[in-house]
Amino acid sequence: MKIPLSWLKDYVDFDDTVEGLADKLTFSGVEVEGIEQIGGAPAGVVVAEVREVEKHPNADKLNLCRVDFGGGEELTVVCGAPNVEAGGKYPFAPLGTELPGGFKIEKRKVRGVVSEGMLCAPDELGLSGDHSGLLVLDAKWAPGTPLRAILGEPETVLEVEITPNRPDELSLLGIAREVAALYDVPLKMPDISLVESGPPASGATSVVVEDAVDCPRYSARILRNVQVGESPDWMKRRLKAAGIRAINNVVDITNYVMLECGQPLHAFDQKLLDEGRIVVRHPAAGETIVTLDGVERKLEPQMLVICDASKPMAIAGVMGGEFSGIHEGTTDVLLESATFRPAAIRATSRQLGLLSESAYRYMRGVDAQWADLGSRRAARLMCELAGATLYEGAVDVWPTPQAPWTVLCRPSRLEAVLGLSTTPEDIARVFGLLGLRVLSSSAERMEVEIPTFRGDLTREADLIEEYVRIYGLKRLPAVRPLAMVVEGADDKPYQGQTWMRGLLSGLGLQEVMNYSFLAEGLLDLFDKENAPDRVKLTNPLTADHTVLRDALLPQVVENIGTNVSKQVEETAFFEMGRVFRMGADGVPAEEDHLAIGLMGPVGRSGLDKFRPVEALDMFLWMKGLWMQLAAALHVRGASLRPADRPWGEAGRGVEIVLENRLVGWFGLLDPSIAREWRIHQPVGVLEVASAALLKDVDSRRPLAPPPAFPCTRRDVALIVGADVRHEQVVKIARQAAPPELERIELFDIYQGKKVGEGRKSMAYAFTYRSSKGTLTDDEANGFQTEINNALKTRLPADIREG
Amino acid sequence: MDVQEVDRLTEAALAEIGAAQDLSVAEALRVKYIGRNGLLPELMKQMKDAMDKRAMGQALNRFKVSVTDALVEKKAQLEAAAKTIQADAFDWSLPGRWAPRGRLHPVTQLIERVCALFRRMGFVVADGPDVETEYYNFDALNTPADHVSRDMQDTFYLPGGLLLRTQTSAVQARYMQAHPPPVRIVCPGRCYRRDTTDATHSANFHQIEGLYVDERVSLADLKSDLDHFAGELMGSGVKTRFRTHFFPFTEPSVEVDFSCHMCGGRGCRVCKHSGWIEIMGAGMVDPNVFKAVGYDPEKVTGYAFGMGIERLAMILFGIDDIRRLYENDARYLAQF
Known part of the structure; x- marks a missing residue:
């Protein structure tokens, strides 16, 4: 709402600057969003009569005017306005006048003729945007009359924001009433006396x-x-x-x-x-x-x-x-x-x-x-x-006029809520300023009559606010901030999420953040089957935000795509956020998810980065990330099993199963989806329910002391069929191994002429350790022989010991 | 052969060692002077012919000690020099090879910072659903259906009359219904408003809500706690000021400005020359909110506050356009 200051002063007389007033209003709840000067004429501009007009000797479109501006002598002014006429009256800015925009009038030569002032168009006076010609003034004005005497003083206008609880302030009088209270000055009502000379x-x-x-x-x-x-x-x-x-x-x-x-x-x-x-x-x-x-x-x-x-x-x-x-x-x-x-x-x-x-x-x-x-x-x-x-x-x-009502206010309560100390007298004084009548007052309770226009004041709490905003929020006493522990309150889920975010960024992933709603087409691209369970906005604002996401991956992959379009060829993104799916009961269910998207040589460093990324590289990086994360979060009972997803490349992904519950999937993105963003290399994707990952984060785990005795290692190369999987080797070796086998590590894979067509060499290191003493060479050799025999017969494999 | 002769030989050997320029020359000199078939064993053999055996023995010992020391020192010198030459081949300026460090999104960073500050003061972090009922988002917050302030926010609705919460204040009533007082929580989370996205508005954004309810919680407590928070978050010396405002769920309600952390309140571009920056809304919990959750407003009082995280991130990090926070440009995010 706009408040012209001179108008406001019709109703209230206060002694302060505009800025001071704006400040007071703002703190008491009428936010002043702007102060502007409008209309009126700039100081110094006067009426001038043009006595003669002749062509400028050196310019076709300019005229030389002899001007009388009441100063006793006539001046020569260069003027380019098309409407200047001898005998006309126009606003004139003498030398030294400052026009709006800080433009100062000085003596200057225009094409060889000295101009001693300026005849003004409306825009030059800040009156309008009109620059088509001089502002023509009525012939009745004598030269030298200040333009302000004709157009008035410029008006100062306050732009204020009225909060919805204060409809009584949506008028000049309403604001004046507030100003009167703030400055403790009387409110002057407009004249409403009538002469009713007609019949009833x-x-x-x-x-x-x-x-x-x-x-x-x-x-x-x-x-x-x-x-x-x-x-x-x-x-x-x-x-x-x-x-x-x-x-x-x-x-x-x-x-x-x-x-x-x-x-x-x-x-x-x-x-x-x-x-x-x-x-x-x-x-x-x-x-x-x-x-x-x-x-x-x-x-x-x-x-x-x-x-x-x-x-x-x-x-x-x-x-x-x-x-x-x-x-x-x-x-x-x-x-x-x-x-x-x-x-x-x-x-x-x-x-x-x-x-x-x-x-x-x-x-x-x-x-x-x-x-x-x-x-x-x-x-x-x-x-x-x-x-x-x-x-x-x-x-x-007006069948049922409303009467004023009363509200009770207890000074003790007021003090407790505000955290200050005051007196019933001061409370009564403030209420009085606001036009609230205190009907009865004691140290314990005050009865306050509320005028009908203050519909927002119905309860003690409302009166407490009235008091403090006039008393002054700046005057609230300083108290020492105290920490306080609420017994039994805990925020484990938040701690878990924070811990997980820290791990993910520590693993080298950049967090991204996407809107919870998106265009359904993107979700369809990944998985059409979910469409019936999606939660749609009833009143979407734009076509690209119509449905709540049921998965995080589509946007994460889109993020990779937009980065590719900006030539960012290596991305390791994660997002933790909520997904929504319509429940059988028609109520949307929310679940917190984690999604990861990888593209480029993210698992390599240095000069190695410039080799092309193979599908298996990407898959194993993602798998490595998963293993690291699961280990750090102490996830128990997790297993992986091959499974396809609509958005995954066939045969290139695994489901994550936790204690027989399917909680997520990772693998390679279907290349046809990747091509939507012109991505022509493997993209690794993972999405998992984060609550499942955090289930064991706070549980107690048995700790093993560091081993007391040294270990013994035996290296073995297996020549096996090209289709033999690491998993089979580990499984057979584990079954044949004694408890002393601590770990099995694959350290080389070789395919080539040396091992023959359709065959490969897999080199493993077997590490043995006993908790009871140092193992002898004979003992270690015995363990290894057992394992080798099992591998020879069951894979089958040829064995070269190193 | 006499003592003088030996001393002359010593001088000559030391001079020769001193002039050696590489390790092989030094080794050759070692062989020449103190090697098994070198000069020293040769001189020792002549000892028996010496007239003054004692003086001769001392002179030979001088020869042995000084030549040996000189050789050791020379070798060390030459080895160090060789090492310096090797180090030149060690190119320290090659690009580092540790994997790139991941970073948290600036919105997350800020949420975690704000939560950490309040957790230090004994607040715990609470959570609530994004999909809310009209009850928790509005009615329980003293905002009935025909209340004017429902016009202030444009809400995204979902089937079944549900909605996407417009404010994290929706968590207040849920938490209070589930926990008896005292309550001391902060709730970070996503909020949604049907705003057209521009440089300062985002239809999807984050807020952090704070709520403290107990016997005798006062507006002065709110002021001092927020003063403390402002100083911790924005730098010591940053203070708050309250301006009267209106929110349906607090009474009194205030808007909270922080003194500008950039100019110390003198006025600059960041604070639009006012010295102050509007940061949050706050106030004393309205008695009607307590009634809605079954708390007795005669027994407890409380304060609540809520702030927009994106806005705070823009101020704190100097982000020019809110949309940058959701563009997820890796090059931009890597700077936080």
């Missing part, structure tokens, strides 16, 4: 309200002999400063009074009302109305309309109708000042997509008490400025 209004119209819940009050005044015309300059200036366009004096007055008092008003041309009377009702089926903006609108049964004897003439509180408004020939005015139920106006405004200044105020709440204030004020101004004759009284339908 009740003889000239009638008002029927069919729904007193939606329309608690409707009052109508009758004016005759109205002369519709332009509003006076001061009113137009104020309206403009407040951001409202001037239309004609009658409409301007309704807007002016709305801004002034917060009461929306509507003026009907009574002659255009069928039978000249008002019926407030809900629309009948099929009724429509053409609103002021020229749009025909379909009316819904729950909307409220202001009708004459036969048809809707306005949508209550939202917008007037095109055919009942004030026009040039209007003489008879019916002035509406009414109150409507906020929720009803909000629903209508939203349904029609119409948010007028009136609707905005009604939606937030207009006090029924104000109807009379607004009506009187507008009627007075219409008599004053439009020559109207006012009928006596108002037709006022």
